[in-house]
Amino acid sequence: MGYVRNALATWVLSFAAALVAVPALGAEAGSGLKWAGDFGPPQGAPIHAVLTSPPEVPPATNRFYPAKVIVDLEVIEKQMQISEGVSYTFWTFGGTVPGSFIRVRQGDTVEFHLKNNPANKMPHNIDLHGVTGPGGGAASSFTAPGHESQFTFKALNEGIYVYHCATAPVGMHVANGMYGLILVEPPQGLPKVDHEYYVMQGDFYTSGKYREKGAQAFDMEKAIDERPTYVLFNGAEGSLTGDRAITARTNETVRLFIGNGGPNLVSSFHVIGAIFDRVRNEGGSEIQTNVQTTLIPAGGAASVEFRTKVPGSYVMVDHSIFRAFNKGALAILKVAGEEDKSIYSGKELDSVYLGDRSQPNMNAVSKATAAAAGGRLTLKDQVDAGRDLFAGTCSVCHQGNGEGLSGVFPPLAKSDYLAAQPRRAIDIALHGLNGKVTVNGTEYNSVMPPMNQLNDDEIANILTYVLNSWGNPGGSILTEDVRKVRAGGTTAGGSEH
Amino acid sequence: MHACRRKALPALLLGLLLGAGSAVVQAADYVPVPAGSLRSVLVSDADPGPVAVASYAMRATPVTRAEYAAFLAAQPQWQRETAPLVFASPGYLAHWGAAADAGASASLTAPVTEVSWFAAKAFCASEGGRLPSWVEWEYAAAADATRADARDDPAWLARILGWYGRPADGPLPAVGGAANFYGVHDLHGVVWEWVDDFNALLVDADSRAGDDPDRLKFCGAGAISFKDRANYAVLMRIALLSSLKAADSTSSLGFRCVRAEGATP
Numbered sequence: 001m002g003y004v005r006n007a008l009a010t011w012v013l014s015f016a017a018a019l020v021a022v023p024a025l026g027a028e029a030g031s032g033l034k035w036a037g038d039f040g041p042p043q044g045a046p047i048h049a050v051l052t053s054p055p056e057v058p059p060a061t062n063r064f065y066p067a068k069v070i071v072d073l074e075v076i077e078k079q080m081q082i083s084e085g086v087s088y089t090f091w092t093f094g095g096t097v098p099g100s101f102i103r104v105r106q107g108d109t110v111e112f113h114l115k116n117n118p119a120n121k122m123p124h125n126i127d128l129h130g131v132t133g134p135g136g137g138a139a140s141s142f143t144a145p146g147h148e149s150q151f152t153f154k155a156l157n158e159g160i161y162v163y164h165c166a167t168a169p170v171g172m173h174v175a176n177g178m179y180g181l182i183l184v185e186p187p188q189g190l191p192k193v194d195h196e197y198y199v200m201q202g203d204f205y206t207s208g209k210y211r212e213k214g215a216q217a218f219d220m221e222k223a224i225d226e227r228p229t230y231v232l233f234n235g236a237e238g239s240l241t242g243d244r245a246i247t248a249r250t251n252e253t254v255r256l257f258i259g260n261g262g263p264n265l266v267s268s269f270h271v272i273g274a275i276f277d278r279v280r281n282e283g284g285s286e287i288q289t290n291v292q293t294t295l296i297p298a299g300g301a302a303s304v305e306f307r308t309k310v311p312g313s314y315v316m317v318d319h320s321i322f323r324a325f326n327k328g329a330l331a332i333l334k335v336a337g338e339e340d341k342s343i344y345s346g347k348e349l350d351s352v353y354l355g356d357r358s359q360p361n362m363n364a365v366s367k368a369t370a371a372a373a374g375g376r377l378t379l380k381d382q383v384d385a386g387r388d389l390f391a392g393t394c395s396v397c398h399q400g401n402g403e404g405l406s407g408v409f410p411p412l413a414k415s416d417y418l419a420a421q422p423r424r425a426i427d428i429a430l431h432g433l434n435g436k437v438t439v440n441g442t443e444y445n446s447v448m449p450p451m452n453q454l455n456d457d458e459i460a461n462i463l464t465y466v467l468n469s470w471g472n473p474g475g476s477i478l479t480e481d482v483r484k485v486r487a488g489g490t491t492a493g494g495s496e497h
Numbered sequence: 498m499h500a501c502r503r504k505a506l507p508a509l510l511l512g513l514l515l516g517a518g519s520a521v522v523q524a525a526d527y528v529p530v531p532a533g534s535l536r537s538v539l540v541s542d543a544d545p546g547p548v549a550v551a552s553y554a555m556r557a558t559p560v561t562r563a564e565y566a567a568f569l570a571a572q573p574q575w576q577r578e579t580a581p582l583v584f585a586s587p588g589y590l591a592h593w594g595a596a597a598d599a600g601a602s603a604s605l606t607a608p609v610t611e612v613s614w615f616a617a618k619a620f621c622a623s624e625g626g627r628l629p630s631w632v633e634w635e636y637a638a639a640a641d642a643t644r645a646d647a648r649d650d651p652a653w654l655a656r657i658l659g660w661y662g663r664p665a666d667g668p669l670p671a672v673g674g675a676a677n678f679y680g681v682h683d684l685h686g687v688v689w690e691w692v693d694d695f696n697a698l699l700v701d702a703d704s705r706a707g708d709d710p711d712r713l714k715f716c717g718a719g720a721i722s723f724k725d726r727a728n729y730a731v732l733m734r735i736a737l738l739s740s741l742k743a744a745d746s747t748s749s750l751g752f753r754c755v756r757a758e759g760a761t762p
Binding site for chain 1: 588591654658659661662663664665666689729730732733735736737739740741745746747748749
């Protein structure tokens with residue numbers, strides 16, 4: 001059967017080489033968080049690892065000696081919902097996507113039992129990136145349906161590691177959800193936080209379109225072309241939104257263990273509205289602070305920590321943003337608690353913005369400016385330019401027809417107040433008007449802000465337009481008049497308000 | 498539930514069932530598969546060209562539960578309670594009733610599963626046949642309804658993948674799906690099937706270090722060697738077979754037999 005041998009050898013050699021884990025580092029390596037992890041033979045009675053389903057993380061080991069830890073993980077092939085009304089046959093470690101979270105301590109001797117449910121169709125195995133040894137355990141855990149494999153490894157390196165199935169074809173096993181995380185705690189444990197959560201991204205390839213209803217099959221063609229139908233956190237659209245959002249209160253510390261199972265895409269992990277105080281890049285020992293978006297490679301993981309300060313919903317996304325809004329990569333962290341207006345005010349102002357600087361409005365203004373520069377400025381130029389400028393700025397309160405809003409914004413149309421002293425309007429435009437005025441028999445007591453963002457030309461044109469509209473007395477205000485008022489003089493002879 | 502139903506079955510039904518089974522065994526339908534050559538997914542290191550395949554006759558359908566029940570009645574040494582563990586590990590016929598009880602009549606026409614390689618071999622011998630070699634199986638399975646080799650057709654691939662995508666939790670369908678080019682049914686879409694040389698799909702003839710090095714070569718194999726995209730679907734069969742030992746069985750693994758063309762039991 002030599003022909004068989006050669007084919008098999010070709011399949012694997014390069015892949016197996018890539019699977020060999022990095023040897024343990026010295027105690028002085030990195031920032032001191034990595035230690036040569038062999039603390040000798042296991043002590044005490046064997047411990048059965050607590051496994052949790054996402055988004056939960058098992059409790060800290062709180063242990064200060066190396067133990068023998070037994071991990072029982074069952075592979076289950078099952079149909080689950082990938083999106084509302086869309087089902088997919090997932091292959092899972094422990095019945096969930098991602099698989100059960102495993103937590104051990106550096107130096108522990110892990111006795112791993114991989115069980116392949118008898119109802120399953122496929123053989124499976126497991127490659128844990130936290131294992132030092134060829135294949136990461138894959139070779140020793142190849143298991144037929146209805147069988148159980150056992151192998152043992154010493155967790156030499158602390159960190160957060162991906163595990164996944166490595167049975168041929170690897171890509172398909174991974175694409176069907178066969179990945180999860182194993183945390184190897186440093187000997188001193190991780191700093192205490194209020195919440196730890198488990199989130200893992202993966203890309204999925206279904207025969208139907210995004211959200212096409214019914215049972216969807218795996219599409220190898222799309223997978224090879226790296227055109228995912230879904231990009232998801234925790235294996236299903238909506239797995240971490242609505243009632244299933246993860247939660248915290250204000251002024252708490254949150255640690256997220258973020259993995260990326262792939263099979264293809266790299267994640268630009270971002271939490272909208274939060275800044276990561278601390279990130280362990282790629283799950284390694286270097287700690288990066290003040291991070292907005294962290295890159296999580298396929299087959300990699302990171303832990304991110306931040307303090308919640310402002311209540312509300314924080315949306316977690318893959319910031320390759322079409323994945324978030326068109327392929328499902330959305331999750332929510334809901335933070336409850338008291339507002340802190342000094343950090344974030346919420347909405348303080350909602351005013352109409354009509355885009356007064358947009359180009360179509362500016363034609364008449366440009367013409368007037370050019371005419372003024374050439375000494376050919378006519379009243380009509382001024383009125384035309386003023387109309388356009390009025391529409392963007394003044395009409396918000398005084399309305400497009402100059403009528404204002406009775407009792408709130410005084411009218412400019414047929415205004416006795418304006419007619420009494422037309423040039424007083426220059427001062428009002430430049431400096432605002434604060435306090436009681438009576439216009440056409442109605443009393444107004446509100447605030448007009450200074451319009452000093454407008455230049456002299458613009459104010460002259462606006463006021464000329466107003467004076468020549470809606471039954472007002474007419475006349476012209478020139479740039480020079482405005483300049484004088486701005487410079488400190490008044491041509492209006494003082495205001496009466 | 499299962500146990501209750503079993504107890505309710507009168508002994509009479511068991512007798513009927515075995516009688517019916519015997520009849521089916523005698524009527525087992527073999528169809529001729531002419532000689533030819535195959536571009537196998539497993540490529541020879543000495544000769545990378547196509548593999549020559551001699552003619553043979555193949556069972557038109559996988560062996561059914563009824564047929565297997567008849568075999569157990571004729572050869573009680575293969576019943577679950579009597580078959581030696583070295584030939585049939587504990588999963589053997591695990592969901593059968595006592596002795597040769599194949600279960601409810603509805604399932605009698607479904608393919609038998611939970612059968613070890615040793616048991617499958619013995620069954621085939623009992624009707625004058627043998628298990629097919631991998632290449633024989635692959636050769637017949639390359640066909641669709643109208644062509645001897647349809648593997649370049651995406652529809653052929655899609656059909657295989659459709660089955661991989663379905664979970665195995667429901668009852669198996671009856672045999673007798675659409676016939677392929679040779680008149681063989683159900684090579685895809687119902688069960689995995691034992692082949693005679695399943696063990697050689699992994700074992701390196703030169704290896705003296707036991708099975709471990711070769712298992713490593715297989716595990717993590719995956720996408721690297723796909724000569725074409727269709728191969729991986731077939732390779733999954735090899736992955737399944739290579740995860741097993743000859744005494745093992747699974748709930749989705751059955752078998753069929755071949756024999757020399759023109760031979761009769």
